Amino acid sequence: MSDIETRRRKLKFRSDRRGFRELDLYMQQFTDAHLQRFDARQLDEFERVLDIPDQFVFDWIMGRGEPAPEQKSEVLDLLLSFRYAAPR
Numbered sequence: 001m002s003d004i005e006t007r008r009r010k011l012k013f014r015s016d017r018r019g020f021r022e023l024d025l026y027m028q029q030f031t032d033a034h035l036q037r038f039d040a041r042q043l044d045e046f047e048r049v050l051d052i053p054d055q056f057v058f059d060w061i062m063g064r065g066e067p068a069p070e071q072k073s074e075v076l077d078l079l080l081s082f083r084y085a086a087p088r
Contacts, residue, residue: 007043008035011050020054026061030082038075045075 012035015027038046049057052071059065060080067076 004040004043008038011035011043011046014050015046018050018054020058023054023058023061026082026084029084030079033082034078042075045073048073049076049079 012031015031015035016024018024018027035046048071052067056065056067057079060067067080
């Protein structure tokens, strides 16, 4: 397994088990849809997103606020524009 694949697996595990169930479900779908296409730079950005406290990220997803300009990135924009589809 390549270094980038190992990194993707670690970030997937970390993003899927944040401890905030609603955000876990959202992040699981997001990573399933996008993580495999992320290059090293995007993985760096995603890792920075994962360092942001859950409640802030969840509030942004729900439209209850916006990230500070220094927190914005391509990956965060992609995450915030992602639309969760409830399982059937």
